[in-house]
Amino acid sequence: MSAPVPRNGDASRHGSLSPSLEIAGAEASRCIHCGFCLPACPTYQVLGVEKHSPRGRIQLVKAWSDGRVEPDAGLVEALDLCLACRACETACPVGVHYGAIIEGARDELAARRRGPANVLLKWVLRRVAAHPGRLGAAARIGGRLVHGALGRRVEAWAARRPGSWLHAALAFARALPSNARRHKGPGIGPAPEPGPTPGTGHPPVAPDGLAGAPASLPAGERPRAALFLGCAQEGLFPEVNASTARLLAAAGFTVETPAGQCCCGALHRHQGDVKHARSLLRRNLEAFGFLGGEPPDVVVLNAGGCLAWIKEAAPVFEPGTPERAAAEQLAARARELSEILVERGWQPGGTGRSRPVRVVYQPSCHLTHVCGVKDAPLALLKALPGVSVTLPPDGGSCCGSAGIYNALHPQTSAAVLDRKMDAIAAGGEEPDAIVTSNPGCHLQMLAGVRRRGLAGRVAVMQLPEFIETYLAGDFNPPGGFPES
Amino acid sequence: MTTPGVLDLVRELTAALGPDQVLTSPTDRLTYSYDATYLSGEPDVVVFPQSTEHVRRVLAIARSRRVPVFTRGSGTGLSGGSVPRGGIALVMTRMNRILHIDRANLQARVQAGVITAQFQEAVRAHGLFYPPDPGSARISTIGGNIAENAGGPKAFHYGTTGRYVLGLQVVLADGTIVETGGRTTKNVTGYDLTGLFVGSEGTLGIVTEATLRLLPPPPPARGTLVASFADLTALGQAIGALAAHPARPTSLEMVDRHCLAVVEAHRPPEIPAGAAGVLLCEVLDWPESLARRLRELEDVCRAAGAASVAGAIDAAVQRRIWAMREALSPAVARIKPTKISEDATVPIAAIPAFLADLERIRERRRVDLLVFGHAGDGNLHPNIICDERDADEMARVHAAVDDIFAAAIAHGGTLSGEHGIGLLKKGYMSQALQPAALETMRRLKALFDPDNLLNPGKMFPDAPVSDADSSPVRQVRSQVQSLGGTPA
Numbered sequence: 001m002s003a004p005v006p007r008n009g010d011a012s013r014h015g016s017l018s019p020s021l022e023i024a025g026a027e028a029s030r031c032i033h034c035g036f037c038l039p040a041c042p043t044y045q046v047l048g049v050e051k052h053s054p055r056g057r058i059q060l061v062k063a064w065s066d067g068r069v070e071p072d073a074g075l076v077e078a079l080d081l082c083l084a085c086r087a088c089e090t091a092c093p094v095g096v097h098y099g100a101i102i103e104g105a106r107d108e109l110a111a112r113r114r115g116p117a118n119v120l121l122k123w124v125l126r127r128v129a130a131h132p133g134r135l136g137a138a139a140r141i142g143g144r145l146v147h148g149a150l151g152r153r154v155e156a157w158a159a160r161r162p163g164s165w166l167h168a169a170l171a172f173a174r175a176l177p178s179n180a181r182r183h184k185g186p187g188i189g190p191a192p193e194p195g196p197t198p199g200t201g202h203p204p205v206a207p208d209g210l211a212g213a214p215a216s217l218p219a220g221e222r223p224r225a226a227l228f229l230g231c232a233q234e235g236l237f238p239e240v241n242a243s244t245a246r247l248l249a250a251a252g253f254t255v256e257t258p259a260g261q262c263c264c265g266a267l268h269r270h271q272g273d274v275k276h277a278r279s280l281l282r283r284n285l286e287a288f289g290f291l292g293g294e295p296p297d298v299v300v301l302n303a304g305g306c307l308a309w310i311k312e313a314a315p316v317f318e319p320g321t322p323e324r325a326a327a328e329q330l331a332a333r334a335r336e337l338s339e340i341l342v343e344r345g346w347q348p349g350g351t352g353r354s355r356p357v358r359v360v361y362q363p364s365c366h367l368t369h370v371c372g373v374k375d376a377p378l379a380l381l382k383a384l385p386g387v388s389v390t391l392p393p394d395g396g397s398c399c400g401s402a403g404i405y406n407a408l409h410p411q412t413s414a415a416v417l418d419r420k421m422d423a424i425a426a427g428g429e430e431p432d433a434i435v436t437s438n439p440g441c442h443l444q445m446l447a448g449v450r451r452r453g454l455a456g457r458v459a460v461m462q463l464p465e466f467i468e469t470y471l472a473g474d475f476n477p478p479g480g481f482p483e484s
Numbered sequence: 485m486t487t488p489g490v491l492d493l494v495r496e497l498t499a500a501l502g503p504d505q506v507l508t509s510p511t512d513r514l515t516y517s518y519d520a521t522y523l524s525g526e527p528d529v530v531v532f533p534q535s536t537e538h539v540r541r542v543l544a545i546a547r548s549r550r551v552p553v554f555t556r557g558s559g560t561g562l563s564g565g566s567v568p569r570g571g572i573a574l575v576m577t578r579m580n581r582i583l584h585i586d587r588a589n590l591q592a593r594v595q596a597g598v599i600t601a602q603f604q605e606a607v608r609a610h611g612l613f614y615p616p617d618p619g620s621a622r623i624s625t626i627g628g629n630i631a632e633n634a635g636g637p638k639a640f641h642y643g644t645t646g647r648y649v650l651g652l653q654v655v656l657a658d659g660t661i662v663e664t665g666g667r668t669t670k671n672v673t674g675y676d677l678t679g680l681f682v683g684s685e686g687t688l689g690i691v692t693e694a695t696l697r698l699l700p701p702p703p704p705a706r707g708t709l710v711a712s713f714a715d716l717t718a719l720g721q722a723i724g725a726l727a728a729h730p731a732r733p734t735s736l737e738m739v740d741r742h743c744l745a746v747v748e749a750h751r752p753p754e755i756p757a758g759a760a761g762v763l764l765c766e767v768l769d770w771p772e773s774l775a776r777r778l779r780e781l782e783d784v785c786r787a788a789g790a791a792s793v794a795g796a797i798d799a800a801v802q803r804r805i806w807a808m809r810e811a812l813s814p815a816v817a818r819i820k821p822t823k824i825s826e827d828a829t830v831p832i833a834a835i836p837a838f839l840a841d842l843e844r845i846r847e848r849r850r851v852d853l854l855v856f857g858h859a860g861d862g863n864l865h866p867n868i869i870c871d872e873r874d875a876d877e878m879a880r881v882h883a884a885v886d887d888i889f890a891a892a893i894a895h896g897g898t899l900s901g902e903h904g905i906g907l908l909k910k911g912y913m914s915q916a917l918q919p920a921a922l923e924t925m926r927r928l929k930a931l932f933d934p935d936n937l938l939n940p941g942k943m944f945p946d947a948p949v950s951d952a953d954s955s956p957v958r959q960v961r962s963q964v965q966s967l968g969g970t971p972a
Contacts, residue, residue, distance in 0.1 A: 030821050034520045034814040035560040035623045039599075048577065049512065050559070056515035063514055074511035093814035 024104025025065025030096050031058045037088035037098075042398045043081055046415045051078040054088035054098055061105045071109065079105055081412055083405055084270065085365035085398035099312070099370065103270070110272020125404075126276055130263035135235030225253035225340070226288055226296035228310075230303045231263035232439040240439070243464035244302045244337050251344045256296060260287035266309035269316075270403050277309075278316045282323060290326040299334045302464055304364025304438040305403065308371055310334045336367060337464055338376040338437070348384050348471055357475065359389045359466075360424055360431040362445060363396045364438035377437055377463055384470055389435075394423040399436075401444035413444075414451075421448045433459040433475070435466045490528045493549055497531055497572070500541040505532045505578070516573045519556070520620075522822050522872055523564040523907055527554060527573035534578050536692040539655045543690070543937075546572055547657065552940045555686040557597060557625030561632060562825045563906030565685045569941055576627050579692065585610050590698045591650060591667060596627025596691050603696075612698040615642035618902070619813050627691050633683035635902035637735040637766070637809075640727075640860035642699075644902060646682040653693035654681055657933040667695060680928075685904050686939040688932040702734070702768040707778045708802040709733070709767070710752075711785035711793045712759035716740070716843065719761045720836030722788035723859045726765065727832055731780035733765035736860030737809055740839075743854045746816050752804050754794040763790075763859060764809055766802075812856050813865070819852055822872040824881060824908075828888055829863040830897030841891040842866055849884035851877070863901035889915065905943045913945045 037054040038044050044053035051060065057078055063069045079102065088098050128134045225248050229241050248255045261284055265277030285291040288299055301307040311334060314327035359381055367373045381389040400406060400416030424431065434445045445460045461469070469475045490508075498506045507513075507530040518524040528551075533539045546553045555574045556566035579595040582603060586592060587610050594603060600621040607614045617636035618624055624634070630652070635644040651665030665671055665678035681689055713719035719738065726736055740761040744751060755762050763785070767777050778795040785793045796802050817823045830838045839855065842864075846853040857865035866888050870881045889899060889912045899909045899916045914922060926944065929936075 030817075032520065032522075032814060032817040032821065032823050033518050033559075034817075035558055035620065036814060038558060039601075039622050049507070050515035051511045053515075059515060059518065060511055069510055069514060072510060074509040078511055078515075093811045094817045 021061070021065050021104055021108040024061050024101045024108075027097055027100045027104075028058045028062035028065065030094060031055065031062070032094055033059065034093065036093055037091045040087040040091035040397070042083060042085065042087070042400070042416045042419065043412065046412065046419055047081070052081055054082075054092075057082055057105075058096070058098070058101055061101050064105070071112070076109060079109060081409060083365075083398045083400065083402040083416070085402060086369040087365060087397055090369045106270075107272050107274065113272075121271065121408075122273055125268055125271060125273065130231050130265075130268070130280065132229070132231050132235035132238075135231060222252055222254045223297040224256060226256045226258055226299050228264070228284075228288075228299055228301045228306065228334070229257065229261060230301070230306050230439070233303050233306075237439050237442060237462065237465075240302060240442075240462045240465045243468040244300065246468060247337065247341065247346075247464055248300060250349065251341055251346050253298075253300075253340075258287045258289070262287070264306040264309055265313070266305050267403050269309060269313070274316060277313070281313050281316060281327060285323065285326045285330060288330065290330050291322065295329065295333065297333070298340065299330060300337055300340055301334060302337045302437070302462065304336065304367025304371065304373075305440060307334055307336050308366030311371060336371065336373050336376070336437070338380050339373055342376040342379050346380070346383075348467075357387050357433065357470070358429060358431045359387055360392055360427065360434050361389050361396070361463075362392060362399055362420070362424075362434055362436050362441060364436065364441055365398045365402075367437050368396065377435075380463065380467060381435065384467065387470065390427060392420065392423040393427050394420065399441050399444045399448065401438075401440035403440060406440075406444055406447070417444060417448045417451065421452050424448075425452075430454070431458055433461060433466060435461055435463055437463050489549070493545070493551060493572075494529050496545050496549075497529060497542065500545060501531055501533065501538050505534065505538070506530070507532075516556075516559075516575065517568065519559045519561040519564060519566050521562060521564045521567070521825075521906075521908060523567045525567050525569045527568035528570050530573045530575060532575050532578045536579075536653060536655060536661060539574070539690055539692050540659050540661060542572065542574060543655055543657060544659050546937055547659070547935065550935060550937065552937050553690075554939055555627075555631070555690050557628035558599070558620075558623045560620040560624045561628065561906065562827070562903040563632070563685075563900065563908045565632060565904045565906030565939070565942055566628070567907060574690065576625060576692075579627075580625075582606055583693070585612070585698075587612065589667065590700075592696050592698060593693060594626055594696060595693055596625060596630070598626045600624050600626055600629055607698055608701070611701065613701045614648065614696060614698055616645045616648060618645075619810060626694060626696070630682055630691050630694060631684065631686050632904040633902065635858060635861070635863065637737055637858060639863075639902070640736050640858060641732075641734040646679065648697045649678055649682055649694055650697050651695040652678050652681055652691050654689040654691050656689045657935065657938055661692075662689070665695065669697060683904065685906060685943055687929060687943055688938065690938070703770045705769055705771040705774040705797070706799070706802060707767045707769070707774045708796045708805055709763075709765040709778055709781050709785070709793065710754040710796070710805060711763045711765070711782075711790040712756050713761050713763070713789065714791045715760050715789075716839045717836045718789035719763060720839050722763060722785050722790060723835050724832050725784050725788050726763070726781060727860050729780065729784050731767075731777045731784075733781060733860070734768045735764070735766035736858070737764040738762070738855070738857060738859035738864070739764070739809065739812065740855040742852070743812055743816060743856045746818060746854070747808055747812060750808050750811070752801070752808060754796060754801070754805060756792050759791065761855075764805060766806070809856075813867075816854055816867055816869055819869040820871045822870045824868040824870065824885060825903065826866045826868075826885065826888055826909075827857070827863060827901045827903045828866060828892035828897055828899060829861065829901035830892055830895045832860070832862045834895035834897065835859065835862055835864070838864065838891060838895050838897070841895075842888065845884050845887045845891070849880045849887065851881055851884045853884060858901070861901060862897065907942060910943055910945050913943070 033055050035055055041053050050056040060075050060078055064071060064075060069075060082102055084102050086099055128138050227245055234241055245255045263280055265280035269277035289295040311331050314324055314331055317324035317327055361378060361381055363377065378389060381387055398416060399420045400413040406413040436442050436445055442460060442462050449455050449458050449460055494506060494508050512530050513526045516530045517526040531542055533542060543553065552571035553574050554566060554568040554571060555576065557576050559566060576597040579597040581595045582598055583593040585607060592607060603626060604614050615638045616629060616634060617638045618629060618634040619636065629645045630649060633644050633646045650667060654662045654664060656662060681691060711722065723736065726733060738761060741759060765781055767774065769777050774797065782793045782795060842853060842855055852869040853866055855864055855866050857863055868881050868884060870877050872878060893916055899905065899912050905913065
């Protein structure tokens with residue numbers, strides 16, 4: 001009798017990345033098709049057929065790996081339309097690693113894919129999306145194109161050709177904020193001055209324990225925190241990184257933003273471009289000092305998607321190689337901002353706003369289901385005086401952003417988003433802000449707010465920027481403060 | 485795979501229901517081939533009726549073409565009851581409207597595809613209570629619950645699904661739409677047709693709507709008692725004593741040491757390590773009497789020889805304890821990938837002897853047999869965890885299953901308390917039932933479904949799959965393997 005498979009947070013689950021269909025099939029055979037994942041799956045809830053549920057996809061992958069079915073159009077559609085939000089892993093009582101199943105099967109599909117749309121996608125991901133400056137520029141140009149007169153005509157043409165590369169490219173452009181700020185170069189400018197060490201007599205909250213997290217950060221001195229900027233975050237929302245750096249400094253860290261860091265590679269890996277994801281990871285290992293350098297005490301990320309990939313990425317390197325060991329060390333030291341702040345006993349400073357503000361926190365799926373960070377972001381928001389925070393009544397399931405899913409599958413993504421906006425509306429009084437913990441979710445919630453005509457009434461921000469803005473007294477709900 | 489018969493069938497179904505309600509791709513047929521057992525069998529076509537009229541049309545087409553119809557909800561069954569063998573998979577999940585909740589009369593009318601937990605929530609919003617709580621309530625449909633007469637922990641106090649069904653709308657095999665029962669809680673106007681369809685596993689007719697009886701919510705205070713035992717005989721005796729006591733709990737569940745080992749990482753501190761088994765009692769009462777009632781039950785457990793007893797009134801603690809119990813059924817499959825879930829049920833006084841038999845079967849057949857379940861109803865879930873790819877192990881598993889049913893029947897028990905017979909247990913029916921009883925059931929089946937088109941091949945030990953066996957539609961691969969392959 002083997003020991004029960006550990007759930008979120010155990011190092012062993014990050015040690016079995018399975019690129020091949022065979023390994024995917026082996027993991028799939030652990031599923032007992034009890035159906036407990038069905039209510040957790042956004043695509044099953046929206047599309048209502050079994051092949052768009054985790055249980056259905058797992059059985060399809062199993063049948064494929066057993067040679068009982070061919071990867072025909074139906075199977076490809078079923079695998080493509082998965083958001084890979086991995087809420088099913090949290091719901092699964094057996095502990096099936098759905099991530100390994102969907103990635104293994106998608107790798108097999110990616111290896112078979114050809115055609116201009118796929119070449120274009122790979123090129124865009126490698127040459128544009130992974131570069132903050134280029135991504136920001138693409139957003140501005142694309143935004144003008146999409147929202148201009150010419151854009152409308154091109155779009156009408158492309159709309160009649162779903163699945164074409166132009167359709168995909170336009171959808172991608174549409175997903176970007178057209179008002180992205182011009183990127184001013186690498187980094188976030190000069191490192192902010194460390195603030196006073198916190199701890200006003202309050203004992204630090206116990207860490208909620210990610211895999212391999214350092215037992216405790218060095219106390220008393222100023223631990224070195226290296227900030228991971230990310231490509232989408234730095235390209236589209238550089239202010240979120242700036243807020244993160246200042247919050248870390250205020251929490252007593254010496255903040256570094258290593259030069260030479262690059263995109264984490266999560267988007268590439270999820271599209272089956274393991275080779276490029278591996279080379280990006282190697283560059284980051286060097287930049288952050290894990291390969292022949294002086295690694296920081298902690299690597300801090302503010303994007304759930306990037307953190308989840310960093311946590312699971314080590315197996316792209318062969319066991320026994322220096323890269324593998326370095327990647328495992330990086331995984332162990334990579335933490336999400338809110339975890340770190342909660343662990344350090346962070347207390348809100350600043351002037352605060354005492355008037356009540358209603359916040360809906362829409363978590364990053366990978367932060368929740370892969371990294372197991374659920375409570376810390378809520379704890380930070382709850383600690384803000386005058387802020388009342390709730391999850392959407394759907395428990396914070398996927399918003400439909402899912403990496404570049406919203407660009408690749410705009411219709412399903414929009415259906416998932418509509419369900420999300422319905423859930424937020426069903427939560428009662430309209431919120432003043434929707435706060436997220438990932439740039440992709442940020443973009444998607446902006447789209448959701450626009451779709452519902454809430455722009456100008458409901459602000460959309462990421463956690464670090466909201467905290468800072470709110471505490472500085474600069475958060476002015478677009479609709480004005482409610483009477484208290 | 486697409487014989488001309490199937491093409492014509494699909495064309496007719498599409499004309500009757502619309503293209504979006506009819507699926508035929510290999511991926512769709514495969515993903516509607518299974519339930520929560522290890523059995524599977526692909527349908528030729530999957531249809532999603534949106535109204536009773538749609539169901540009537542599907543049955544008319546099935547009848548004219550002699551194609552079998554396999555009705556299902558969310559596919560969480562534990563007996564293979566909804567697994568198709570060719571033919572039409574009739575998926576009820578799009579008939580998912582709550583038609584009304586009638587607060588004044590304490591009842592509601594729903595379509596069969598409503599998710600049980602969603603119904604419970606809607607009812608709660610009206611200040612009312614729908615007690616049946618199968619472990620799959622968040623996934624399963626009311627129609628599926630009715631077809632299997634589903635239970636759950638609350639069945640000990642509140643009874644199973646059937647007790648809450650006041651009336652049904654059923655489409656019969658000949659296309660007749662029957663309204664059974666009514667809107668009263670007492671009703672002896674003629675035969676109890678409602679009771680006939682409850683638990684009939686889709687073999688007599690297709691339930692499309694139900695009138696369900698509701699209750700006021702239970703008293704607001706909740707307490708949980710956890711009693712650990714060093715041996716199962718004492719535990720078994722405690723079950724009888726608790727059930728007979730005036731302070732009788734609302735739910736009375738048991739978990740044996742083999743199950744506790746599986747969830748060791750999630751074992752609440754109230755359960756000491758090393759116990760042979762534990763009883764979990766839930767008590768719903770008024771705040772001022774809660775402590776008294778827990779104390780009475782604690783005394784009963786101690787008198788029966790409990791090694792330790794802990795009461796909990798803290799909500800978070802209780803949530804943790806019951807979350808462990810709820811997750812148990814699927815979680816035991818962490819050991820190995822194949823799970824054979826039985827739900828043999830015995831009179832409560834026979835529980836100690838039955839538990840001893842199960843332990844002996846575990847030893848003799850060398851199988852991973854673990855037991856949890858609704859102890860207060862004598863409804864135990866002996867689960868065997870195995871690997872279907874291991875032929876030698878599976879032979880021992882089959883022998884162990886034979887032993888389990890033989891033991892349950894010897895103790896005056898029965899094959900199934902709440903999962904139904906389906907495919908898994910049909911081979912044991914003639915052991916469990918007197919010949920005249922089985923024959924009466926056959927006559928009922930022949931009366932309602934003379935062409936044997938509704939869920940054929942289920943429940944009866946030697947049931948022919950269908951008269952339609954010879955039609956082209958049936959000339960498709962059937963992946964159904966029957967564990968209950970014991971000759972009748």
